[in-house]
Amino acid sequence: MKFRTLAAGLGxxxxxxxxxxxxxxxxxxxxxxxxxxxxxxxxxxxxxxxxQKPAWRVCGDPELKTSCAKITVPRDWSDQARHVDIQLAIxxxxxxxxxxxxxxxxxxxxxxxxxxxxxxxxxxxxxxLSKDHLAIGFDPRGTGDSANVTCQGAPGFTMDARDxxxxxxxxxxxxxxxxxxxxxxxxxxxxxxxxxxxxxQDMDLIRQVLGYDKIDYVGYSAGTWLxxxxxxxxxxxxxxxxxxxxxxxxxxxxxxxxxxxQAFERRFREDFAPWAAKYDAQLKLGASPRLVIRTYERLxxxxxxxxxxxxxxxxxxxxxxxxxTLDNIVTGDLYTKVDFHSLAIDLAFLRGLxxxxxxxxxxxxxxxxxxxxxxxxxxxxxxATRRTVGITPLGRPFADDAENATFTAVTCNDTEWPxxxxxxxxxxxxxxxRYPLLGWSMSENPCAFWDRPNLELPIPTGEGLPTxxxxxxxxxxxxxxSLAAAAHSRYAGSRLVTITGEGDHGIYGGVNKxxxxxxxxxxxTGKAPAKDTTCAGEGIPAxxxxxxxxxxxxxxxxxxxxxxxAGFTKAVSGYLR
Numbered sequence: 001m002k003f004r005t006l007a008a009g010l011g012x013x014x015x016x017x018x019x020x021x022x023x024x025x026x027x028x029x030x031x032x033x034x035x036x037x038x039x040x041x042x043x044x045x046x047x048x049x050x051x052q053k054p055a056w057r058v059c060g061d062p063e064l065k066t067s068c069a070k071i072t073v074p075r076d077w078s079d080q081a082r083h084v085d086i087q088l089a090i091x092x093x094x095x096x097x098x099x100x101x102x103x104x105x106x107x108x109x110x111x112x113x114x115x116x117x118x119x120x121x122x123x124x125x126x127x128x129l130s131k132d133h134l135a136i137g138f139d140p141r142g143t144g145d146s147a148n149v150t151c152q153g154a155p156g157f158t159m160d161a162r163d164x165x166x167x168x169x170x171x172x173x174x175x176x177x178x179x180x181x182x183x184x185x186x187x188x189x190x191x192x193x194x195x196x197x198x199x200x201q202d203m204d205l206i207r208q209v210l211g212y213d214k215i216d217y218v219g220y221s222a223g224t225w226l227x228x229x230x231x232x233x234x235x236x237x238x239x240x241x242x243x244x245x246x247x248x249x250x251x252x253x254x255x256x257x258x259x260x261x262q263a264f265e266r267r268f269r270e271d272f273a274p275w276a277a278k279y280d281a282q283l284k285l286g287a288s289p290r291l292v293i294r295t296y297e298r299l300x301x302x303x304x305x306x307x308x309x310x311x312x313x314x315x316x317x318x319x320x321x322x323x324x325t326l327d328n329i330v331t332g333d334l335y336t337k338v339d340f341h342s343l344a345i346d347l348a349f350l351r352g353l354x355x356x357x358x359x360x361x362x363x364x365x366x367x368x369x370x371x372x373x374x375x376x377x378x379x380x381x382x383x384a385t386r387r388t389v390g391i392t393p394l395g396r397p398f399a400d401d402a403e404n405a406t407f408t409a410v411t412c413n414d415t416e417w418p419x420x421x422x423x424x425x426x427x428x429x430x431x432x433x434r435y436p437l438l439g440w441s442m443s444e445n446p447c448a449f450w451d452r453p454n455l456e457l458p459i460p461t462g463e464g465l466p467t468x469x470x471x472x473x474x475x476x477x478x479x480x481x482s483l484a485a486a487a488h489s490r491y492a493g494s495r496l497v498t499i500t501g502e503g504d505h506g507i508y509g510g511v512n513k514x515x516x517x518x519x520x521x522x523x524x525t526g527k528a529p530a531k532d533t534t535c536a537g538e539g540i541p542a543x544x545x546x547x548x549x550x551x552x553x554x555x556x557x558x559x560x561x562x563x564x565x566a567g568f569t570k571a572v573s574g575y576l577r
């Protein structure tokens with residue numbers, strides 16, 4: 001989970017110390033305490049919601065052939081009589097040139113809290129789906145162009161999670177505890193209703209308004225959780241469901257996040273470090289995996305001791321590179337192998353920056369920045385302020401406040417977490433030494449101080465459902481392979497497609513030809529593999545023109561589905577406000 005604010009976490013116009021003392025709202029948990037009663041199934045829908053006719057309008061460039069609209073949903077599905085409503089943004093693309101599409105496919109990019117309008121043009125761009133499927137995207141409640149929640153101004157985690165001094169642990173606990181007052185006090189009563197139970201009912205209203213009896217579905221990352229719960233609540237309306245890069249949706253959110261430190265460490269040590277060492281003549285990070293890791297650790301120590309605070313783009317942007325910034329860059333680039341080259345370049349740049357500052361002072365470091373072409377400076381700024389595509393680790397910053405707040409609300413509202421600081425600190429102490437990249441940050445968790453609504457989710461079992469196709473790479477850093485294996489073993493009728501020799505988070509749509517063929521066959525014909533199957537990974541390209549140029553956006557996006565979805569979402573958002 002990323003709960004650091006962008007400003008505090010990355011040093012982009014830093015927050016003042018007094019921000020820690022100001023808590024908006026007169027009652028931190030008032031709306032949480034007024035939340036709906038325990039609910040384990042969907043509610044009947046009032047006629048006024050079913051009678052809606054979306055006012056579609058073109059969104060984005062005409063060549064995207066995407067239309068967007070807003071629909072009205074109740075803030076609380078269990079209390080429709082109050083007439084307290086919110087609006088959701090939805091998108092559509094694809095289908096036959098004439099007539100009605102025979103099937104509809106919904107998509108969700110994960111998060112939870114990721115804006116999803118771009119799922120419509122993304123799914124419509126898949127040639128296999130273009131003939132018979134109408135593709136639907138939506139921004140889930142809380143985020144994007146839908147009704148927003150916010151945690152604006154929450155202090156976040158600017159401290160070093162590796163520091164075990166009592167005063168530092170106190171700061172981490174205080175920052176975790178302060179998150180709820182900021183989120184709840186500013187979200188106008190919506191916060192407790194940003195959860196999976198409400199969102200699956202939003203999805204089914206979209207289905208009914210569109211006039212389809214069943215939906216097909218492609219969900220990535222935390223979208224696998226959402227998909228499994230839609231199946232659980234609406235089994236009669238389930239078509240062909242693909243769950244890609246899986247959470248353990250058969251257990252609490254806790255299971256998914258405590259599995260991340262091991263997975264990120266494995267991706268860093270077993271995939272990135274050997275790759276960088278193989279090309280040491282070009283990358284110069286170390287001739288062995290151990291030396292590459294040593295380069296990172298030495299750089300981290302140097303940036304903690306003396307952060308490099310630099311001005312970019314003629315002084316219009318200031319970035320503070322400290323140990324947290326470095327960790328965010330590293331973890332953010334492990335989601336897809338096409339970012340490995342960018343990570344290697346940035347590690348070398350930051351090492352040079354730190355060395356210049358150590359030897360000759362801050363002005364020498366600034367001169368190294370000033371010597372960069374403006375295009376490279378712009379790239380560094382973009383990378384420092386980008387959002388992660390896919391489910392995010394504990395303690396990492398968000399580039400978008402609504403996504404941050406929605407992520408926090410869903411993960412904290414849905415299922416129980418151990419309350420208080422003790423569990424997180426013990427977990428951090430246990431995982432940190434073994435998996436230092438992320439393990440120490442397990443105590444950076446607002447859910448440990450969250451006042452959950454009176455909410456109980458049923459456990460998804462898969463019983464009575466058609467086949468669910470699950471896709472998973474073995475070295476996925478964000479959703480550990482063990483999660484997919486556990487969920488698959490407990491989810492009746494599921495088939496697992498394992499991508500060996502691969503670690504990308506988000507597979508369908510360009511990462512692996514074998515997996516794409518299986519998924520497309522399933523979505524277009526309903527035919528799933530007779531049993532679990534594997535696809536061999538296609539390897540990590542060399543740091544050259546073979547698809548690894550970090551400045552070649554088209555090449556990167558073609559190989560990274562979640563990045564492509566994010567690009568589509570950016571292109572079609574903002575037209576409904």
